[in-house]
Amino acid sequence: MVKVQAWGRLSDEEHNLITFNTPTQAIQQLKHSYPGVGHGMGRSYGDAALNMQGNLWHTTALNHLILFDVETGVLHCEAGVTLQDIHRTLVPQGWMLPVTPGTQMITVGGAISNDVHGKNHHAFGSFGDHVLSLKLLRTDGEIIECSHHEKSDWFYATLGGIGLTGLILEAKLQLRSVYGPWIQSETIPYHSLQEFFSLADSSEVDWEHTVSWIDCINSSSTKGLFIRGNLAQVQNQSVPKFKDKTFPFTPPISLVNRISLPIFNFAYFYKNTLKKHNQIVHYEPFFYPLDSLHEWNKMYGPHGFYQYQSVVPHEVGLDATHEMLKIIKKSSEGSFLAVLKTFGNRESGGLLSFPRPGVTLALDFPNRNERTLKLFKELDHIVKEARGRLYLAKDARMPKTLFESGYPRIQEFMKYRDPGISSNMSRRLLGV
Incomplete structure (x- = not known):
């Protein structure tokens, strides 16, 4: 058991942290370690990725870029890859994510689970508009591959579904061509x-x-x-050397x-x-x-x-x-x-x-x-x-009444909820 905090640092509760180093390991172990919830870089401010006194599936080791098509800009990657990994690898090649939030220190799985947005919603929508497909692991061992066109009901339940439909293993993303940084x-x-x-x-x-x-x-x-x-x-402008501080x-x-x-x-x-x-x-x-x-x-x-x-x-x-x-x-x-x-x-x-x-x-x-x-x-x-x-x-x-009025499709979503996934947020807002 280790203490884990969300980005808001409002609590410091113990969790049973389980690290998945490969998709195969995740497939083998997930069905033996639920209920739990996925946890990436810990940048959710509240309790969406916390499960105090319970299992937390740590996904940041699932951080491989599987395949990139330099002609089309389609990236196939594991869900633990961070947006910073993608940008620092591919911006020099002329490709960038179309939508990112105010930090790039989040995983692809987290970006999908929260359907993050950026400063250009009027032009490019949200992150999910540029996810071509994803691979979802359910706690019963079922693997669901879904997209905007194939098993789209699962895709749209997972998009913004705060990690409650399953553990995202992989995704294919459509990047955009850029002149430079x-x-x-x-x-x-x-x-x-x-x-x-x-x-x-x-x-x-x-x-x-x-x-x-x-x-x-x-x-x-x-x-x-x-x-x-x-x-x-x-043209001819050198990229600055960034000096990060803590x-x-x-x-x-x-x-x-x-x-x-x-x-x-x-x-x-x-x-x-x-x-x-x-x-x-x-x-x-x-x-x-x-x-x-x-x-x-x-x-x-x-x-x-x-x-x-x-x-x-x-x-x-x-x-x-x-x-x-x-x-x-x-x-x-x-x-x-x-x-x-x-x-x-x-x-x-x-x-x-x-x-x-x-x-x-x-x-x-x-x-x-x-x-x-x-x-x-x-x-x-x-x-x-x-x-x-x-x-x-x-x-x-957030009180449950405001959640229910603000998200009127919650009952439709519940059909896709994985019964083996539970978080502090799900128990607070959904009762389970």
Whole structure:
């Protein structure tokens, strides 16, 4: 038994960690080690990949690139391969994943299980839109190979299914051709939610990647930084050498607090306002700004932190976002890592996928126990009234009623649930 934490570091419970080194070993051992749940790089913020006092199937050793077709960009790989493995191997050959989230330190299996999204949903959808097929191992030993066209019901149940339909062993992915590793980036300060929505709407035609950082605590107005980017064709520019650092220790209190937050947010906004707004940058700092600081989650102190990410429909996006920010400012429970962006007008096929047409707001909050949970109850009310949902990959405390209203296809999903898989999240939201 070893102690395992999620990225939010809200608990430190013992698990029976079982490492699968090869697909054959997984096939042989899985049926003798359930109930359990798959666990990759541990980047789920909450309890989706935890199973305290039970089995945890560690998959990061299943990290082989099986076959890559340099002509078509089709990659066949094991599910424990990280997105960073793929990019650092294949971007120099002119190929990149079409969709990635804010970190590339996650496995392909995790990306599929959470149907992750990036800054370009309006242009490329979610990760699952570029998965051609996958191989799924059930705890009874059955192996299911499925795709958009073959056994598609299993495919769409697994896509976004938070690891509850089986253990993903392999996948085939469609990569996209790129000029190189460069992004043409533009940063625009904004001073109101209306200005943000105007920038978001007007940028979708000409810009592939759009996202914004928002200051959710300072002043009575809402200001932020709108960032947009396109792949760039750049000649004779050397690739920078990245020097990764590690956050050195867990401080006795959260470094994100009522004193530090206004200073951080003020400095971050005006520093980026004064910087050059148009620049050519490497894709890694553009897509994954926090990946260069390993274990940055320690900065929230010994009690960890929550991430609260919601999506609400476009037609109520302005009002709902305004109400959420008003409540956050009133509570003084601010967030430094606050991201506001829009999703395109396209639905994901996954039965439990998070992305949908609308506006998504993601916020990190230090764990201050009841005070933080009280704030979340108020935010939950706004999300539910707006007919929105919370992101399962980030969640650690969503009430069952909000889960059921936000994910109306849950009963359809239950037909594909593997009875030998159980997680902290599944027991909290599904009862098993």
